[in-house]
Amino acid sequence: MSDFFLYGVITRHVLLYTTLQHRISHTFFDIHTTAERATLRLRGRLHDAPEYPLMLHVYFKGKSKHDVVFTHSAAIDSREFAFDLPDVVNPRLWSPDDPYLYSAILTLSHDGQHYDVVVERIGFRYFDFPAGGPFYLNGERLLLRGTQRHDDWAGYGAAVPDNYVRQEFQLIKDAGFNFLRLGHYPQSDYVLALCDQLGLVVWEEIPWCRGGVGGDTFKTHARMMLTEMIEQHFNHPSIVFWGLGNELDWQSEHSDTTEADVIAFLGELQGQTR
DSSP states (O other): OOSSOOOOSOOSOOOOOOOOSOOEEEEEEEEEEOSSEEEEEEEEEESSOOSSOEEEEEEEEOSSTTOEEEEEEEEEOSSEEEEEEEEEESOOBOOSSOOOOEEEEEEEEETTEEEEEEEEEEOBOOEEOOTTSOOEETTEEOOOOEEEEOSOBTTTBTOOOHHHHHHHHHHHHHTTOOEEEEOSSOOOHHHHHHHHHHTOEEEEEOSOBSSOOOOHHHHHHHHHHHHHHHHHHTTOTTEEEEEOOBSTTSOOSOTTOOHHHHHHHHHHHHHHHO
């Protein structure tokens, strides 16, 4: 029932990521931003529980390697960790007109031995979408001028080379857009990195498409994909909206689904997202 192509096989880069015996699995920067100050809390998970305490060092800088904002270290003695980071005073705010990005370089070590290094790009911004009102970014009204994007290119299908992806996104920016609704599936880290760099406000969405609610397997996969999408792209400043489904009032292969079924499952996914 789809009016777009569904591709099989591997359509994205396969990367070999090598570490020593300990690895950072996930990192989540909880950020509260105002014009005067940004407060940060770092949460995360290691791939395995460490058998001895490890040290996680955070080197936070601006665009220049000489622009060091702060450094911070914390001991990690369990698989999951969380700790506060120093505040950033008078942060340079991320916006479509000035998509400024900081870098957080995380190093996991023990007794001078570096096990793993992860780099996250961080943007400080705050937004508000009051009921019945316009969208505000960093305290100023922003008219969202947007378009939509699928992973698709003539001759390549969904396996679009990076140089064509960059060309496409530069065209979107040059056309005057500041908002992008991605196709109803999480797209690659490279796509989200381009949105961060170019200053495109993003709506990213899970692959629940064309309505209908299936059985237990359907629901399990939807919940899993929602968790994976948010965990993979949590730190991207460009993402303002998490989309829970696409065209859910259409006919689907789940012909016995009622509107109440759709609304109930949407409510569950919204609660999971929050």
